[in-house]
Amino acid sequence: MLLKFRLQNYRSVRDIQELTLLSGPDGGFRVPVGGGVLRVSPLCGVFGPTAAGKSTVLRAVSTLRALTTSGSDVHDATQRFEPFQLDPAARLLPTRFEVEFLLDGVRYVYGCAYKRDEIAGEWLHATDRDRRRVWYERDRTGFRCLPESRLEHLAAACEPHTTLLSLGADIEHQWLAPVAAWLRGIRTVRLSPGTRLASGLAHLADRWNEQLTLLVSRADLGVVGVERDLLRLVHTGRSGPVALGDWAESDGTVAWLDLLAALLPMLERGGVLLVDDLDAAVHPDLAAETLRLLRDRDLNPARAQLLFSARTPFGPGTDGLPVLDPEQIWYAAKDTDGATVLGRDPASSQLGPGDLARELWLARQPK
Missing domain, CATH: 3.40.50.300 (P-loop containing nucleotide triphosphate hydrolases)
Structure with a gap:
């Protein structure tokens, strides 16, 4: 340390x-x-x-x-x-x-x-x-x-x-x-x-998917989960959950996910x-x-x-x-x-x- x-x-x-x-x-x-x-x-x-x-x-x-x-x-x-x-x-x-x-x-x-x-x-x-x-x-x-x-x-x-x-x-x-x-x-x-949402999620998908899903769903971002195969965030819409690409996410959300992509593995x-x-x-x-x-x-x-x-x-x-x-x-x-x-x-x-x-x-x- x-x-x-x-x-x-x-x-x-x-x-x-x-x-x-x-x-x-x-x-x-x-x-x-x-x-x-x-x-x-x-x-x-x-x-x-x-x-x-x-x-x-x-x-x-x-x-x-x-x-x-x-x-x-x-x-x-x-x-x-x-x-x-x-x-x-x-x-x-x-x-x-x-x-x-x-x-x-x-x-x-x-x-x-x-x-x-x-x-x-x-x-x-x-x-x-x-x-x-x-x-x-x-x-x-x-x-x-x-x-x-x-x-x-x-x-x-x-x-x-x-x-x-x-x-x-x-x-x-x-x-x-x-x-x-x-x-x-x-x-x-x-x-x-x-700029790096896709790579950040890909880095987390296998090892930290459950933790990532919990964090984004509790962060008041309107996100309810992570679509694991396509690495997209799932939002709740009028007709039900909708998976959106990185272009639809706010810059602040992307930056936070980028931080988590580096931080979560280091916790271990x-x-x-x-x-x-x-x-x-x-x-x-x-x-x-x-x-x-x-x-x-x-x-x-x-x-x-x-x-x-x-x-x-x-x-x-x-x-x-x-x-x-x-x-x-x-x-x-x-x-x-x-x-x-x-x-x-x-x-x-x-x-x-x-x-x-x-x-x-x-x-x-x-x-």
Whole structure:
């Protein structure tokens, strides 16, 4: 499970910013680690106004995944080196990402620093039963690793523009391949209404047909079921049930089904799902009910997690209970230097109701 993510000098982020999914004693899921237990949240929402940097955080997680997947993906990621542009000094510094996660009871910390066509630093640490071990560290000065890891020969073959973790995954190294596989399991869903309904339903038809039928019939969409063979939604009409094609469905329905197509399988196998602008494509009520699926211990046995962005936190659900706990809510805002800052408190808007329209009107008046 994802525990923490840190980023620095990436797009609108200049200084180190951190998201944590660790929960208090009464929140999240109980997850055994070493000789103890951690509380980890299945949800993390980043909220804020337009251009506050919400998408930057999710894109950073996706970029870190690309840096560990394969050589070609690493090359593409470093080619898109995007440091903070509003500070001349930051343009000369590398971008840094670091992620903490749990895998098979071991707590890992993996990090990477890069510039264009260059991996400037890379490190992998592991903590098992309160014993922290540096599996390897790599920078411009050299390479260090545990003697028993036998990574020296692999490091010698690693190109300056390639991460050691991606190379270890390619050769199925017994230590590195599982770590790289967990990072490859991070999936991004781009909700594009009206474009992938058929493939989304096809993906769900065999394994999740009953669950999908239950969800769409309870979502107040006018849908009473799913026609399994032709993969169409069934609506109630004057003369009885009618199966309609994807062209007849609303964009919001299509976007929600697209989200379910990615989410439902992850409830069974686990993993991390990234969704940007969740409330822009999916109705807030449907989005809120989707978040409840992940919070349910019985419906989410594999402890899947969702990291998403939206403009404002969701209000209480139909039962009057909050959809998100306070510790699952983060706010993105710009500081006085134009850099994104993550925090727990919402930033006050600089524009009140009607201010923008009033300023535009005044700007048109003769001087």
